Amino acid sequence: MRIDQYLWCVRLFKSRNIATNACKKGQVLVNGQSVKPAREILPLDRIKVRKDQSWRYLEVIALPKSRVGAKLVGLYCVEKIDADEAERNQLQQLSFQGKRDQGTGRPTKKERRDLDNLTEDEQSED
Numbered sequence: 001m002r003i004d005q006y007l008w009c010v011r012l013f014k015s016r017n018i019a020t021n022a023c024k025k026g027q028v029l030v031n032g033q034s035v036k037p038a039r040e041i042l043p044l045d046r047i048k049v050r051k052d053q054s055w056r057y058l059e060v061i062a063l064p065k066s067r068v069g070a071k072l073v074g075l076y077c078v079e080k081i082d083a084d085e086a087e088r089n090q091l092q093q094l095s096f097q098g099k100r101d102q103g104t105g106r107p108t109k110k111e112r113r114d115l116d117n118l119t120e121d122e123q124s125e126d
Contacts, residue, residue, distance in 0.1 A: 003028060004020045004037040006064075007019040009066065009068060009076070010058075011070060012058075022049065023036060027050040028050075029049075032046075041060055041063070042060065043060050043062055047060065056079065061078060062075065063076070
């Protein structure tokens with residue numbers, strides 16, 4: 001099964017086209033190597049996918065015949081959780097929750113600079 005088709009079947013992407021574009025951009029790695037969308041995937045392969053500004057790690061268990069329901073995804077892949085990545089995602093969500101009220105529109109230049117300075121400070125601490 002093709003990697004783009006597999007990522008779509010296990011509901012990591014909404015469409016095959018989006019999965020294909022992610023492969024072309026180098027956001028999908030199989031066993032540590034960047035792959036093209038037509039790369040054949042086999043059980044026990046390790047997939048690393050960059051989605052929503054974070055990396056997700058999957059291990060292929062089996063290959064589905066077609067797109068599966070959300071409850072059945074666990075039969076075909078196991079998501080490996082990296083502790084550092086999970087903590088970073090959680091901190092990122094918490095840091096941006098209280099910054100702006102929803103529906104207030106785009107930030108002003110001053111607010112944008114303040115947000116940029118805040119994110120630069122967080123990155124320099126790492």
